[in-house]
Amino acid sequence: MTPHINQPAPQTVSWCMMQRGMVILLYYIVAVVGAANVQRAIAQELYPNSEAASNSPKDVLRLRAMTTLQNNDLFTAAKALYSVTSDLMLAGTVNVSSRLGLTASESFLTTPVFRSASLYGKMRLYNDDKPHQHLRFAAFGEYDVAPNGVSFETYMMGIKNGATLGGIGTILLNKTAISLTASWFTPMPVGVNRLQSNIVNYSLSVGQLVLPVKYRTYTEPNLNIYCELLGFIFDGTVHEYVSTTNSASNDELHSQYSRRFHQLDLAPSAQLIVDSRAKIDFTVRVSLLNVHPSQRGWMAMLALEYYFFE
Amino acid sequence: MKPSLYIIIALLCACLLAAPTRAYAQFLSATVRVDGLTCSLCHLGVHKAVKKLSFVEEAAPNIDETSLDLTFKKGSSVSFDQLAQAISNAGFSIGSLKVKFYFQNVRVGADEHFRHKGVLYHIVNAKEGVLNGVTEMTIIDKAFVAKEDFERWSNTIKHECYKTGKAQDCCSVGKSSNDKESFTSTRVYHITL
Numbered sequence: 001m002t003p004h005i006n007q008p009a010p011q012t013v014s015w016c017m018m019q020r021g022m023v024i025l026l027y028y029i030v031a032v033v034g035a036a037n038v039q040r041a042i043a044q045e046l047y048p049n050s051e052a053a054s055n056s057p058k059d060v061l062r063l064r065a066m067t068t069l070q071n072n073d074l075f076t077a078a079k080a081l082y083s084v085t086s087d088l089m090l091a092g093t094v095n096v097s098s099r100l101g102l103t104a105s106e107s108f109l110t111t112p113v114f115r116s117a118s119l120y121g122k123m124r125l126y127n128d129d130k131p132h133q134h135l136r137f138a139a140f141g142e143y144d145v146a147p148n149g150v151s152f153e154t155y156m157m158g159i160k161n162g163a164t165l166g167g168i169g170t171i172l173l174n175k176t177a178i179s180l181t182a183s184w185f186t187p188m189p190v191g192v193n194r195l196q197s198n199i200v201n202y203s204l205s206v207g208q209l210v211l212p213v214k215y216r217t218y219t220e221p222n223l224n225i226y227c228e229l230l231g232f233i234f235d236g237t238v239h240e241y242v243s244t245t246n247s248a249s250n251d252e253l254h255s256q257y258s259r260r261f262h263q264l265d266l267a268p269s270a271q272l273i274v275d276s277r278a279k280i281d282f283t284v285r286v287s288l289l290n291v292h293p294s295q296r297g298w299m300a301m302l303a304l305e306y307y308f309f310e
Numbered sequence: 311m312k313p314s315l316y317i318i319i320a321l322l323c324a325c326l327l328a329a330p331t332r333a334y335a336q337f338l339s340a341t342v343r344v345d346g347l348t349c350s351l352c353h354l355g356v357h358k359a360v361k362k363l364s365f366v367e368e369a370a371p372n373i374d375e376t377s378l379d380l381t382f383k384k385g386s387s388v389s390f391d392q393l394a395q396a397i398s399n400a401g402f403s404i405g406s407l408k409v410k411f412y413f414q415n416v417r418v419g420a421d422e423h424f425r426h427k428g429v430l431y432h433i434v435n436a437k438e439g440v441l442n443g444v445t446e447m448t449i450i451d452k453a454f455v456a457k458e459d460f461e462r463w464s465n466t467i468k469h470e471c472y473k474t475g476k477a478q479d480c481c482s483v484g485k486s487s488n489d490k491e492s493f494t495s496t497r498v499y500h501i502t503l
Contacts, residue, residue, distance in 0.1 A: 044349055057355035057400035086401040129346030129403040130456065132376065172348060209349070215373035218354050276354040307351065309358045 044207040044224040045170055045177035048269040048281035048303060052179050052205075053136035053170035055124055056083040056307070064305040066281075068157060071297065074100045075157040076112060091120040095146075095159050116146035116159040122168075133172040140183070141165050150195045152234065156263075156299075162187040166201065177207040187236070197236020197259075204229040222273035230285070232263040264289035279305040336412040337388040337426075338444065340380045344397055345405035345456060347376040352402070359396040365389065376405075387427050390499060394453040407454040409501075413441035418503065421469075423481055430477050430498040434467060447501040451475055463500075471498050 045052040056062060062081040067074060074097065081091040096112035122140040142164040150160050166183025185199040211223040237258050269283040281303040344356050353373050360369045360378060365386035370379040382388050390407065397404055416424050419438040424431050434450065452460050452475070463472070470478040477496040 046349065046351070054352075055401055057359055059399075060355060083401075086399050124401075127346070127403070128457065129405070131343070131345055131405055132348070134346035134348070177348065215350055215353075218350055218357075218371070218373070220350075222350060273349075273351060276350045279351075307355075309355060 044209045044222075044226070044271070045172075045179060045205075046224065046271065046273075046279060047179060047205045047207060047226055047228060048271060048283050048301070049226075049228050049230060049267050049285075050179060050181050050203045050205050051122060051138075051140070051168060052177070053124060053138035053168040054134075055086055055089045055122065055138075056081065057309070058083050058086050061308040062305055063308070064303060066301060066303040068299055068301040069100065070153065070157070070299040072100050073153075074098050074109070075115075075154075075159070077158060087124040089122045091122075093118045093120070093158065095157065097154075097157075097159075113148075115148065115154065116144055116150075116161075118142055118144040118158065134170075135172075136168075136170045138168045138170075139166070140168065143188075152195060152263075155195060155199070156232070156265075160185065160187075160195070161189075164201070177205075179203075179205040179207075181205075195236070197234050199235070200233040202231045202233075218276040222271075222276075224271040224273070226267075226269040226271065228267040228269070229288075230265045230267055231289075233260075234263065235260045262289055263287065277307045277309070279303070279307075281305070336384075337382045337386075338410040338412055339382060340393075340407060340409040341377055342380060342393065342397070342407050343375070343377045343405040344402045345376070346402045352400075356397055356400040356402055359400040360393065363389075363392055363396055365392075390449060390454065391497070398453075403456075404454050405456050406459075407449045408446055409449060410444055410446050412444050416441045421480075423498075425496075428496070430481060430496050432469075432471060432481060432498050432500045434463075434500050434502050436503040441503075445503060447503050450500050450502055467500065472500055475499075 045054060060083050062079075064079040064081065065077070066079070067076045069075075075095060076097070077093055077095045079091060079093040081089060083089045094117050095115040097115050098112045099108070099110040101108040120140065120142040122138050124136060124138045126135070126137040128135045144158070144160045144162060144164070146154070146159050146161045154160070162185055164183050164185045166181060168179060168181045170177065170179040172178075181201070181203045183201045185201060187196050187198070205226060205228040207224060207226045209222060209224050212220050264287070265285045266288050267283050267285045269281055271282075272280045274280070281301070283301040283303075285299040285301065287297070342360075344353075347353055347356065350373050353371060353376065357369055357371050357378065360366060360380065365383050365388045366380055367383045368379075368381040370381075371377075372379065380393075390409075393407075394404055417439075418424075418433050418436040418441050420433070420435055422433045422436070424433075449455075450459070450463050451472070455463070469480045471481050475498060477498045481496075481498060
């Protein structure tokens with residue numbers, strides 16, 4: 001089949017949803033900052049959907065398992081994070097996915113298929129500590145390999161082919177943790193790469209400790225709430241393939257087209273920390289600004305993470 | 311009792327009274343405030359790192375105040391540099407460090423020094439006198455105070471040893487030549503009483 005150039009799909013902007021989301025976020029920030037000013041609240045920067053500029057203590061190993069449901073796809077990731085020093089952290093991730101059917105007529109979960117693996121490194125470059133507050137900057141790099149192809153939807157699940165470089169700034173202001181991240185993704189021609197596009201990623205994350213009101217022991221559970229804005233600016237070429245065999249590498253190129261669009265998600269989260277060692281994150285991700293043809297709906301993520309201090 | 315025995319006892323007493331009283335200092339405990347901490351999980355990381363230090367007997371956390379109350383092992387060699395390194399490895403900084411010493415006849419005063427287990431302590435400000443008993447002191451070197459406090463102290467303390475953390479000529483003023491040699495390049499902490 002000869003590749004041909006498709007016309008871009010009409011862009012649909014969910015402005016109402018975006019405005020509603022912005023208002024919710026604004027209310028949230030005002031409420032959090034206000035609460036912090038009337039009580040001795042402490043911020044949290046253990047964001048479920050982004051990394052803060054801080055690192056774990058030296059020699060601490062973190063193991064994280066995440067599962068995300070989007071439409072009928074269940075994406076599962078296992079991640080190991082290790083702090084070589086207090087400034088340098090390395091991480092490795094493996095992603096698998098499976099199909100999930102939960103309707104009246106069918107109920108199934110297919111065998112997970114390997115999707116991608118990645119290596120990540122983060123270096124803390126600047127640190128200014130004060131009582132109950134800090135300002136930190138870090139730089140990070142990531143390399144991802146997805147031999148069986150990627151798409152814009154899988155990109156947002158961390159399944160991609162290419163290199164990412166970025167920076168993070170984290171500040172505690174009036175006892176509220178705010179983190180800004182910006183990064184640049186460059187695709188690499190590995191396997192069947194269906195997303196030949198540079199992507200600008202950005203995020204704004206806000207976190208707040210809700211319980212306990214006053215810390216007493218390490219064993220009492222912590223409840224944190226977070227609100228994150230996750231954005232992607234896509235500028236490149238989408239390759240669409242038609243599957244001819246079971247192997248993705250034998251797929252035929254059906255079409256390709258240049259696209260430039262902006263995806264913006266709102267991701268409110270709740271986080272429970274047990275025994276100061278185990279984290280349970282629950283996130284719902286809703287599109288505020290979505291002009292991608294697939295019109296991706298909401299996503300839900302559940303993650304478990306454990307810190308090994310010894 | 312024979313007169314010679316009286317003489318021996320009298321001589322022994324005279325020797326004991328005439329002998330210079332030896333200064334004796336002992337680290338007992340410390341309260342370290344850790345800056346930049348925001349969560350119990352981070353606090354636990356600091357706690358674990360400090361507990362691993364060989365000279366720390368107990369480390370009682372005060373999570374809300376982001377501090378640790380440390381008790382030192384009796385007779386151990388306490389290294390404040392190791393303490394600062396442990397907290398730095400955990401990703402945080404010391405905001406203040408108050409230490410309790412047991413003094414016995416130690417001469418103090420502005421710019422006086424005393425030595426304990428091979429380390430020099432430069433007393434920055436204290437009234438002239440001799441200390442006995444438990445006294446709290448604050449270590450004010452770079453790794454043990456907030457950045458703003460270090461800058462403030464740097465404007466006050468002009469000694470080279472405060473910048474380098476190593477004993478300089480300023481630390482051996484009035485000392486004998488042998489003392490001067492032993493002072494040079496020794497680790498020196500600066501303290502206030």
